Amino acid sequence: MRPAAVDLAPSRAERRNFQRVRIKIYGRFMLEDRSEHPCQVIDMSPGNVAFRADRQGAPGEKVIAYLDHIGRVEGVVTRNLDDGFAMTVIASDRKKDKLAAQLTWLANRHELDLPEDRRHERVAPRNPMSTLQLSDGREYQCRIIDLSLSGAAVEIDVRPALGVQVALGTMRGRVVRHFEDGVAIEFAVVQRPESLDSEFNGRQS
Template identity: 85%
Template structure:
């Protein structure tokens, strides 16, 4: 019996028509056993994606992934790789068009060497102490090392997983990188300078 997932999987002819781009995107994926694991996209097209991951599922297994800059995708594992696996992307034509546009932008961004944390000037706020909140309600004191309109680097004792949604003060964002003393966060939207100034510079400790 054919699954609904296989009915929507692109044919081999369709797959050849999708342009793969090499990108470096972090995220998380969930296997059929409901376990979640971190991953990194190495190349992707609107029809399929290759993921680098420590945990590898089985061919034919359904996967749901949450990827930075891309959002939620789902599909079926087509083959295992030495350090991960490849999967189809099950999506409507409209979603595929959106994916194609996102991938074009990401490929150009990488070509121009514009990493997400260097698009805007970074400064050290006058009042660096704030709170990082996770979606499950846990919160941790942290210190902002530097800050820009698009993100922040924070010194913190815990390291939420890559791709996890967080609140830094009142700014919504997600964890995009780990480093020795903390994490880098990319804001969900580029902030206005006045907003950041009011949030982190006008507070009184």
């Protein structure tokens, strides 16, 4: 048995690497010097992503990106573009399969213009660290990926069941979706911008 033969056989996720999806999502990325910068995805596949950004990484440099609706993505810069850069995605086949499903959902959402995900602009808070409290009182540290007046996507180690009532900080809501690194929460009531700013940006204002 030759182990190398396993590596040479393309998985479903690797074949999908060539199927780039043009999506408009925002996020931020961190370079090896630990500086963070805003970015916008131009197109993406489970194995590659092209960013529009003011700052470019050097070819071969490792990058960690936090993207709206997707979460944490790690990779290596492959080339610089006129207004950004491209990188390969470093992930297991399982993670790439999950990413393919997320990209399919995002592409379909844009095609169908689903109102639940377009009614309020989503932004990344200046202070992303928060706590998620379950109805039984248990609390877990979490990182807010993106936030809007109607809900939030958070990176967290636990997966509360869909429909479970939770509190993100002092904002009450319910779990409406699971994804690879966390959950999406819909707030019980649409929040006021100043309430979100006070709750999630106040400590760094």
